Amino acid sequence: MALTFSDVDRFEAARPRLEAIAYRMLGSASEAEDAVQETYLRWQATDVGRIEVPEAWLTKVLTNLCLNQLTSARARRETYVGQWLPEPLLAGDPMLGPAETAEQRESVSYAVMVLLERLSPNERAVYVLREAFAYSHREIAEIMDLSEAASQQIFHRAKKHVAQGRSRSASGSGGAGGALAEGAVLGGVSGGVGSEIDEAAARRIVEEFLAAATSGRTEPLIKLLTSDAIAVGDGGGKVPARASAFEGARAVATFMRGMFKPAKSKRDLAGGSPDLYATTVNGGPAVVAVVDGRVFGIMCLERTQEGIVAIRSQVNPDKLERATRRWAAGDFGPPVIAEAL
Template sequence: MFEEQRPRLFGVAYRMLGSAVEAEDVVQDAFLRWHKADRVEVPAAWLTKVVTNLCLNRLASARVTRERYVGAWLPEPVLTAGGVLGPLETVEQRDLVSLGFLVVLERLSPPERAVFVLREAFGHPHREIAEILDVDEAHSRQLHSRARKHIAETRRRFAADQGQHRRIVDRFLAATLDGDMAGLERLLADDVVSWADGGGTTTAARRPIVGKTKVLRYLLGFHARPEATLVAAEVAEVNGQPAALVRFGDGLAAVFAPEIQDGLVVALRLVVSPAKLAYADTQAK
C-alpha cells in the first residue's frame, strides 16, 4: 500500500522543498513511521499528513541555510517525462512544477506553501488540508488566499505552446554551443534575466545578469571555454518544460531552463551545482 502512495508522496515533498534528494529522504522517513505505526484507518490521508509535516520541519531550518547560500538558489531539476512528479497533462500542472514557479514558492511561509501545494497541485479540499495541518478550515482558506496573492504579485504568466517552446530551446541550445551571436540576439528579450546556481562549488555568476547585452556576453563565454568542444547536449523535459541538458564526459554538467514569452527567452535559469544535478544525472543514465 505504501508503494502505491510513494509517487504522490514524492510529488508533494518535492513541490514543498524544491529538492528531489530531500524529498526522497522525507518519503523514506515516512515509510519508517508507517512501518512502526499501529493500524491506520485512512493510509493516504495519514501518509500525506506525515510527509507534509516532515516538510514543514525541514522548511523551517532551510530558510536559515538558504540565507547563507552562495549565489542564487535554484531548485534541483527533475526529468519529468517519465511521470516522476505525477501527471503533467495541463498547462497549469506543468507550470506548478517549473523551476521558475518553485522559486516563487520560496517567497511563501511554510504553512502557505503547504496549503498552496496541497490545494493547487493535488486538489485537496480545505477540510482535508485543515486536518493535515491541525488548523481550522477558515485558517486554511486564509493561508491559501495569502499564498495566491503573493504569487500573483511576483509571477509572470508565460506562453503555453509546448511545441514552440521546444523549438526555441532547440535553437537557443544550438546558438549557445555554436557561439552564434546573431542567433542568440534574435532569441533573447531586451530585459532577459539570467540566474545561475553553482552552490559555491562551481564557477557561476553569483548575481542575476540583467539585459540582452550582458546575458549575450555571458552565454558566449560558454562557447569560448576550452571544454566547449567536448560537451554533448540535448533537449529534454525538465520540471514540465523543455530544457537543455549539457553533459561533460559521463556526468551531467549543466541544465539550462529558458522561460519563453512571445517567442523570446525572457528568463534563464542555469543549474551547474553538482549537488543540484545529482538526481537528474541519475535519472538520465
C-alpha cells in the first residue's frame, strides 16, 4: 500500500529520535542516516494501517538493522587502518538526541561512545535503549525478541563494562592537573565522563590547552595532563595517524608539542593553515581545526578534576563530512588561534 501524507509525516516526526538511537548504536552519523533510511523503506513497504504502535515497530526495525550493521562492522574494523574512533558531533547537532538527564548526556559523550565499541552488539543496543532513551526492560524485550530477565541481565553486564572503562577517568589517576582543575572546571564539578559543560567552560579548557600546546615546551602541557594520559588519532588510512596510542603525560606532551609546531608539510597536508576553534563536541570540550570552511580535524579533550586524561583526534575525512556541513550552517565564534600552522 502507498503511504499517505499522514504516514510520511508520522515517520518524519520519529526520524530525529531514530537517528539519535542509531548514532549511539553505530558510532557513525552516516551509517545512522543509512539505517534510518532503510527503516523508512521498510515502513513504506508494509501495511502501516495494521501496525498498532508505530513507534515500537520503527524502533524494532531500526534496532535489528543496527544489530546486523554492528556484527558486520566488527569484521570490517579488523582490517581498518589504524585506530577506529567514533564520528564526533558538534554542539547542537540533533543526532546527539535528548540531553535532559545525566544518563542521556553521558551516553553520547565521546569517551562513552569509545567505550561502547567494546560491548557486544546486544549489550550496546540494550544499553542505548535503556540508558539513553529510558525504554523499559519489557519494551526492550519486545523490540529485541528477548525475555525481560535477559534484557535486565544484558543491561547490567553492559553497564558494568562501561563503568569499568570509566573508572580510570572518573578517579583521575593522579596527574598534576594544575590550572586546569582549578580554573577551568565550573562549580566544583569534576568534569568526568558525562558531566555537563557549557560553551564558556569548554572554551577556557581549550584555550589553556592550546596555549600550552603551542608554547614550544612540554612542561606546560605536562601540568595539564594526568600522569597516565593518552593520545590517540583516527586517520582511516587517509590522513597519517599513529596506529597505537601515546601513553603517559610526557609522551603525550612531546607528541602534542610536535603536532602544533608550524611546518609547511602540515599545511600541505591540511590544504592550508588551519584556524583552531574551541567548542563542545558530544558534550565535551574540543579543538576544531578548520581550513577554508572545511573541518579538517576534531580533537576531543576528556578531562577530570585532576587534568586531561585523554586526547582523541578524528582526522578521517569520511567522519568529518557532517561536521563540515554543520560548521557551514552555524556560528561558532572567532578562532582561538588563527592560521595555527
